Structure formats: structure tokens, C-alpha cells
Amino acid sequence: MARINNLQDLNKRREQGIASLFPSKIKVMVGEATCGLATGAGLVHNALAEEIEKQKLDIILSKTGCIGMCYREPLVDVMEPNRPRLTYSRLTPKNVPAFLNQILEGNHKSKKPYCRIDEDILIINGETKRYLNGDLPDDLAAIPLMSDIDFYEKQFKIATRNCGYIDPDNIDEYIARGGYFTLHKALSTMQTEEIIKAGLRGRGGGGFPTGYKWQSCREAHGEVKYVICNGDEGDPGAYMDRSVMEGDPHSVIEGMIIGAYAIGAHEGYIYVRDEYPFAVNALSLAISQARECGLLGENILDSGFSFDIQIGKGAGAFVCGESTALMASLEGRAGEPRAKYVHTVEHGLKDRPTNLNNVETWANVPVIVGRGSEWFSEIGIENNAGTKVFSLVGNIRNVGLIEVPMGITLQEIIYNIGGGIPKGKQFKAVQTGGPSGGCIPKEMLDLPVSFDELSKAGSMMGSGGMIVMDETSCMVDVARYFLEFLEGESCGKCVPCREGVRRMRQILDDICAGRGREGDVELLESMSEAIKDGSLCALGGSAPNPVLSTIKSFRDEYNAHIQDKKCPAGVCTELIHSD
Amino acid sequence: MINLVIDNKEIQAEEGSTILKAAQSNGIEIPTLCYHDEITASGSCRLCSVEIKKGERTRIVASCIYQVEEDLVVNTQSDRVMNVRRLVLQLLMARCPESEVIRELAEKLGVEPQKRFQLDEDKGKCILCRQCVEVCEQVVGVSAIGFLNRGADKSVGTPFMEPSGVCIGCGACAYVCPTGHIKMEESENGKERVIWGKTFEMVACKVCGRYFAPQEQLEYIGKKTGVPLDKLYTCVNCR
Numbered sequence: 036m037a038r039i040n041n042l043q044d045l046n047k048r049r050e051q052g053i054a055s056l057f058p059s060k061i062k063v064m065v066g067e068a069t070c071g072l073a074t075g076a077g078l079v080h081n082a083l084a085e086e087i088e089k090q091k092l093d094i095i096l097s098k099t100g101c102i103g104m105c106y107r108e109p110l111v112d113v114m115e116p117n118r119p120r121l122t123y124s125r126l127t128p129k130n131v132p133a134f135l136n137q138i139l140e141g142n143h144k145s146k147k148p149y150c151r152i153d154e155d156i157l158i159i160n161g162e163t164k165r166y167l168n169g170d171l172p173d174d175l176a177a178i179p180l181m182s183d184i185d186f187y188e189k190q191f192k193i194a195t196r197n198c199g200y201i202d203p204d205n206i207d208e209y210i211a212r213g214g215y216f217t218l219h220k221a222l223s224t225m226q227t228e229e230i231i232k233a234g235l236r237g238r239g240g241g242g243f244p245t246g247y248k249w250q251s252c253r254e255a256h257g258e259v260k261y262v263i264c265n266g267d268e269g270d271p272g273a274y275m276d277r278s279v280m281e282g283d284p285h286s287v288i289e290g291m292i293i294g295a296y297a298i299g300a301h302e303g304y305i306y307v308r309d310e311y312p313f314a315v316n317a318l319s320l321a322i323s324q325a326r327e328c329g330l331l332g333e334n335i336l337d338s339g340f341s342f343d344i345q346i347g348k349g350a351g352a353f354v355c356g357e358s359t360a361l362m363a364s365l366e367g368r369a370g371e372p373r374a375k376y377v378h379t380v381e382h383g384l385k386d387r388p389t390n391l392n393n394v395e396t397w398a399n400v401p402v403i404v405g406r407g408s409e410w411f412s413e414i415g416i417e418n419n420a421g422t423k424v425f426s427l428v429g430n431i432r433n434v435g436l437i438e439v440p441m442g443i444t445l446q447e448i449i450y451n452i453g454g455g456i457p458k459g460k461q462f463k464a465v466q467t468g469g470p471s472g473g474c475i476p477k478e479m480l481d482l483p484v485s486f487d488e489l490s491k492a493g494s495m496m497g498s499g500g501m502i503v504m505d506e507t508s509c510m511v512d513v514a515r516y517f518l519e520f521l522e523g524e525s526c527g528k529c530v531p532c533r534e535g536v537r538r539m540r541q542i543l544d545d546i547c548a549g550r551g552r553e554g555d556v557e558l559l560e561s562m563s564e565a566i567k568d569g570s571l572c573a574l575g576g577s578a579p580n581p582v583l584s585t586i587k588s589f590r591d592e593y594n595a596h597i598q599d600k601k602c603p604a605g606v607c608t609e610l611i612h613s614d
Numbered sequence: 615m616i617n618l619v620i621d622n623k624e625i626q627a628e629e630g631s632t633i634l635k636a637a638q639s640n641g642i643e644i645p646t647l648c649y650h651d652e653i654t655a656s657g658s659c660r661l662c663s664v665e666i667k668k669g670e671r672t673r674i675v676a677s678c679i680y681q682v683e684e685d686l687v688v689n690t691q692s693d694r695v696m697n698v699r700r701l702v703l704q705l706l707m708a709r710c711p712e713s714e715v716i717r718e719l720a721e722k723l724g725v726e727p728q729k730r731f732q733l734d735e736d737k738g739k740c741i742l743c744r745q746c747v748e749v750c751e752q753v754v755g756v757s758a759i760g761f762l763n764r765g766a767d768k769s770v771g772t773p774f775m776e777p778s779g780v781c782i783g784c785g786a787c788a789y790v791c792p793t794g795h796i797k798m799e800e801s802e803n804g805k806e807r808v809i810w811g812k813t814f815e816m817v818a819c820k821v822c823g824r825y826f827a828p829q830e831q832l833e834y835i836g837k838k839t840g841v842p843l844d845k846l847y848t849c850v851n852c853r
Contacts, residue, residue, distance in 0.1 A: 527768035534705035
């Protein structure tokens with residue numbers, strides 16, 4: 036791979052990438068992120084490869100990341116010159132021979148397209164590239180535009196802009212969609228103040244103003260500084276970061292190079308949880324490609340700035356998503372947090388100034404620096420600029436990965452984007468913020484999604500996991516589930532978390548088994564305050580949240596379990612009688 | 615010097631000192647369990663929690679690790695602090711019901727056991743204060759013991775709970791353990807000492823004949839200090 040030294044080189048690669056994204060022959064692209072593979076996309080890919088080989092077809096077979104429509108996977112897209120890009124859903128290996136035939140014959144006899152894309156609008160620079168040239172063919176008139184279907188209509192993709200559009204292993208395709216041009220702009224004209232002005236708040240759960248963090252790190256005392264990407268994503272049900280790392284690893288890399296340049300760091304780490312092998316592979320390949328092109332290493336794009344990235348892997352500990360525990364793990368020590376009275380931007384990894392940001396935060400950086408802070412702050416709402424990626428899961432029709440502007444309501448997410456509750460069931464609650472968050476009842480569905488609003492409602496934005504629950508969920512059991520999770524993940528260093536969370540879990544076990552006592556709820560509330568106040572880190576500090584939020588919004592269910600020994604949702608098996 | 619207020623008393627403290635140190639130097643008692651002067655504070659027991667106010671914001675912090683700041687206002691007895699203190703001791707009483715030290719401390723601070731917590735039977739008297747591990751690493755310098763497992767299963771021991779190749783049998787861990795959980799046993803004749811599953815041959819003093827230290831400990835001290843071994847074979851009383 037040739038070295039990219041300047042804008043001219045970058046443009047040359049862009050041309051190559053455009054030829055790959057808009058090929059002159061038929062291209063078939065399979066969605067092969069973890070979500071796709073889990074539904075059989077790998078088998079579909081193999082069947083396609085076999086059939087193409089068997090029939091000696093002149094078709095390009097490629098792959099892409101998670102476009103978000105996980106509920107319709109396996110997804111296969113077909114591109115033909117001058118025609119709209121067509122998305123086919125729920126393909127199986129058995130469908131493949133007939134599917135390839137219909138492409139060659141030019142009809143929809145065996146599978147109708149689910150939706151189409153006529154033009155590709157690049158969010159990073161406002162450019163438009165067209166798949167369709169000329170009039171829309173008659174046979175596609177009834178096929179809706181992807182941007183018009185309910186699932187996508189209210190979405191706005193910044194962090195996940197390339198997921199489902201590029202082959203993550205192809206750096207030219209990343210460049211063709213605007214990648215690394217922002218880096219060039221930043222290195223040659225220093226636009227990094229845009230991050231500070233843009234008001235980006237951390238997307239990993241902390242919600243801290245990213246710009247201030249960068250500034251503090253830049254001003255911290257010390258020659259050697261580090262930037263870290265937190266790819267530990269541990270919240271059950273959350274897979275936003277996984278999709279970005281798998282589907283668009285270069286967006287993270289480019290973000291980190293820009294950030295490192297702004298801060299004055301020359302070494303970066305991406306810490307990925309061990310349970311994400313595909314993400315590790317995608318990132319490793321992307322890093323080695325970036326190095327080959329000279330976008331990582333010495334004298335990047337002839338700027339004099341040098342920077343490189345290493346991957347660090349987790350080993351199965353949720354607590355290592357906490358910044359100081361993560362840094363301990365990177366240092367080879369056991370993943371235990373320390374109190375953050377001294378900030379990690381001053382004393383972090385190896386005691387040096389360290390700027391840690393989440394995957395989604397880094398993926399936003401090239402767009403914000405590229406388009407400018409004013410553009411970014413027009414998206415979203417006051418104090419909550421931009422978009423947020425959510426994994427919309429649970430009892431919802433359209434399960435998948437979505438990216439929406441801040442300020443959209445939960446109602447819109449669940450009923451418009453999500454398609455509502457399946458199987459004729461009723462909405463009961465939506466859980467946000469993972470084990471640190473809370474359950475929001477139907478009375479609060481018109482809540483606009485933002486850091487501040489969700490916290491005011493007794494939950495939090497968190498990393499973006501959004502679990503929808505219908506009447507078959509028992510809210511006491513939900514609280515118990517999260518406590519059990521945290522009990523297993525507690526590092527064990529401090530008493531309130533190590534001992535307190537398990538005692539709360541034991542009380543909830545009792546309640547769910549019909550052994551609840553009068554005063555249990557009050558005891559849980561009092562313990563919650565002490566655990567929130569007394570814990571050393573946010574794992575313990577936020578552990579009581581699911582309990583407190585379910586007590587607040589679903590007190591009647593606690594009462595039913597404790598006083599009547601009944602589980603209204605019919606979940607707690609020891610309380611189910613056949614009356 | 616930094617000016618701060620602790621329990622309505624105006625205090626002056628050296629920059630870099632902790633709230634705990636500043637309080638102790640001014641006759642204000644804050645209870646501790648995991649704190650030890652000779653090791654870096656871990657802030658893990660949370661018993662020393664205090665409520666601080668900086669500008670408009672109040673929060674609970676561990677006083678053993680929070681450094682003093684100008685105009686900080688500290689309350690060591692607020693409701694929130696007492697709630698934390700109470701829970702910590704109730705949790706430890708449930709974890710180590712056999713520990714008289716914890717029971718007595720709870721009594722002294724007016725904390726009753728929480729009957730709703732099931733008593734553990736498998737933790738002995740270990741409250742995971744971490745002092746043994748830190749002393750072995752920071753004071754003695756051999757790191758013979760460390761932590762096994764995570765969460766409530768966390769425990770202290772040698773790697774794989776096998777007799778340690780580096781333990782010198784000095785007993786510093788047992789000495790510093792606040793609850794007496796760590797067992798160090800000497801044979802009746804004093805010739806042997808057993809700790810962490812390893813048996814040590816004790817050395818008899820050249821002068822008085824008393825068995826006083828393990829061979830490994832004297833060798834280690836000799837190596838670290840450069841004092842010749844035969845000088846170390848005389849016990850402290852006889853030197």
C-alpha cells in the first residue's frame with residue numbers, strides 16, 4: 036500500500052475508493068457485522084461465493100458493517116451501474132442461486148427488494164454521490180427509499196455514517212466517503228478548537244464535555260501524554276461501539292489522531308473487550324493499513340506530527356470500562372479503579388496526562404472538526420448537541436442500532452423508529468443506561484432524549500443501551516437482574532459495593548421468592564443512599580439506580596411481591612400459583 | 615499552608631496533606647479501618663468518609679486520600695456521612711460475624727447489626743482492608759501475597775494458594791492485620807513457624823539461644839541492608 040503524503044495522494048486513493056463503492060459491474064455486498072453473522076450472514080456469503088464461482092459470474096462480492104436494521108438480517112445489497120442500490124433482507128443460503136439468477140435476469144421473481152438508496156449524502160462534507168443516474172426504473176417505483184422507511188426516517192447518522200456503506204477492511208472506501216480529509220485539514224490548519232467549541236459531550240456514559248477534557252489534558256504538566264479509546268462496552272444489550280469498531284474502525288483512528296494532535300500526545304491505545312474478536316480484527320487491520328499509508332507513525336501527512344496506536348485487550352471484566360481500572364489493566368495490573376479526586380487528564384496511564392474517550396465520541400470527531408462546531412451545535416438541543424447511537428432491543432418490533440438527534444422523544448423512538456411493541460403486547464418500561472440507569476414508565480414517554488432529561492427522570496443516557504419491556508417483564512426481577520450482574524462484576528475493593536450490592540441482591544432474591552418483608556423497600560432505599568455516597572467508583576455509585584428507579588415508578592409491583600406474595604407479570608416462578 | 619474548615623473548626627494544613635491527616639493533627643477523630651501510616655492509602659473501607667463542600671457542590675469523599683484545598687468545608691458527622699459509616703460497619707459485621715474488633719468498633723460508634731443481612735460463614739475475620747498485601751509489597755518488599763478473584767469472592771493469598779517462593783516468614787502481614795485474621799503459628803519448641811502454608815526454620819540467637827526469626831527473613835535483611843549474616847544471628851535483645 037503506497038504512502039499517503041499529501042492531499043494529492045489522498046485524492047488519488049479517494050478516486051480508487053469511489054470506483055470501489057460505485058463499481059462498473061454488479062456488486063453484491065453482505066452485512067457481516069456480529070449482528071449479521073449471528074443471523075447467518077456468513078453462510079449466505081459462502082453460498083454466494085460458491086455460486087458465483089460455480090457459474091463463473093462476473094460479480095464483485097463484498098461485505099459491510101452494521102447498517103442498523105438488525106431485525107431484517109441477513110441483509111444483502113446489490114449495486115448495478117446507474118441503478119439505485121437495492122437492499123434485500125432475510126436472505127438464506129437456500130435463496131442464493133435464485134437470487135443471483137434474478138439479478139442477472141433483471142427481475143424480482145424470487146426476492147423483492149426491501150428498500151432502495153438513490154443517492155449517498157456524505158455527512159462529513161455535504162457531498163452527494165448518486166447511485167441512480169437518470170429516471171427511476173419502473174420496476175423499482177414501489178420500492179421505498181431507505182431514508183423514508185419508518186426505521187430510518189428520523190435517524191441522523193454521524194458516528195455510524197459509514198457502517199453498512201463501506202467494507203471496513205478497505206481504507207480507500209473510507210477515504211472515498213471523506214475519510215482522512217479532516218485529518219489533513221486539522222494537521223495543516225489546526226481546527227481542533229472546534230471540538231472545544233462544539234460542545235460534544237462524552238458518548239460513553241459519563242456525558243462529560245469532551246472539549247474541556249481535551250483542553251485540560253493539553254494544559255496538564257508533562258511531556259508524555261496519552262489518548263485512549265474505551266472500547267470495553269460492557270452494558271448488557273449495548274452494541275453501539277461494537278458496530279462502529281467492526282464497521283468503521285478508521286473513524287475511530289482518524290478521531291484519535293486528530294485528538295492526539297490537539298492534545299500533544301504521540302501514543303494512543305484502543306482498549307477493546309476480549310469478547311469482541313471481530314472488532315479487534317477490524318481495528319488491527321485498519322491500524323496496519325493506516326501505518327502502511329503513513330497515516331499512523333512518523334511525520335503524518337508531512338506535518339511533522341508523529342503518533343501511533345496500540346490495541347490493548349480486556350479479559351472479561353465489566354469494571355475495566357471504568358477509566359482508572361482500564362488504565363490499570365493497560366499497565367498490566369488488576370482492573371481496580373481508584374478514586375478520581377486527582378483527574379486522569381493530569382495523572383492517568385502510567386501516571387501521565389491521559390485523555391480517554393469512548394468509541395462513539397472519537398467517531399464523531401472527524402465530522403465535528405470537518406464541518407465545524409456551529410454546524411454540529413445546530414443538531415440536537417441546547418447543551419446536548421449532536422446525535423446519539425442507541426441499541427434498541429428487547430420487546431420491540433424493529434430491533435437494531437439507531438442514531439438519532441438529541442431531543443427526539445422516547446415515544447418517537449419506540450413507536451416510529453421501533454415500530455412499537457410486537458405480539459399485541461403493551462409497553463411497560465424502557466430501560467436506559469444499562470446497570471447504571473433506570474426504567475422509564477409510559478407516563479414519561481414524551482421525554483426528549485438527552486443527558487439532562489434522562490437524568491432528571493431518574494435514569495441516565497448511559498452508553499446507549501435501550502431495552503424496551505412489555506407487560507411480561509417483572510420490574511422487581513429487572514432490578515434484581517442488574518444487581519446480580521453488578522455483584523459479579525464488582526472489583527471488590529471497596530466495602531459499599533462489594534458487600535452492599537450483594538446484600539441488596541439478596542433482599543431482592545427474597546422479594547422475588549416470596550420471602551420479602553415489610554420494611555424491605557425502605558431498607559433498600561436507605562442502603563442505596565449509602566452505597567451511592569460511599570462507593571469508590573461509579574460501578575458501585577450507580578448500582579442502586581435500577582432499584583431506586585423501579586421503586587419510584589413501579590412501587591405497586593414491589594408491594595404485590597412483598598405483601599401479596601404475587602408477581603403481577605408472572606415472571607417470578609416461586610410466586611406463581613395456579614389459583 | 616492551606617486554610618480549611620473541619621466540623622466548624624478553622625484548620626491550617628500543609629499543602630499535599632489529606633483531610634484525615636489534617637483532622638488527626640487537630641484533635642478531630644475520624645474512624646478508619648484500612649488506613650496505615652506506612653503504606654499508600656487505598657480508600658477502600660470508606661469508613662473515613664466525610665462530606666465536603668466546595669463552592670455550591672457537596673459530596674462524600676474518603677478523607678484518607680482527599681487532599682486539602684483552600685476554603686474546603688468538611689463535615690465529619692453529617693447525616694450522609696453517618697449513613698455511610700453505619701452501612702459499612704453493618705456490612706462488615708455481616709461479613710465477619712466472628713470479628714470482635716469489628717463488633718467493638720461498631721458498638722463504639724453506636725452502630726447496631728443489620729439483622730436483615732445473612733451472616734457469612736466463609737470469610738473468617740478478613741475485611742479485605744488490603745493492609746497485609748500493601749505492607750508486604752511496600753514495606754517488606756517481597757510481594758508474597760496478593761488478591762485472588764474479584765468481587766465478594768476476593769480473598770488474600772499467595773499465588774494459587776501454594777507455599778510462596780518469596781515469603782520470608784516475617785509476619786508483618788499478621789502484625790498489621792486489624793482483625794487478627796492472618797494466622798502465624800509457632801511450634802511449641804519455637805523451632806518452626808508456619809504462615810500462608812509455608813513452614814520456616816527459625817534461627818536461634820547466638821547469645822541467648824531463643825528462636826527469634828526465620829532463616830529466610832535474616833537472609834533477606836542481610837541482602838537488603840548489606841549487614842553480614844553472622845551479625846544478624848544475634849537477636850535484637852542481645853545486640
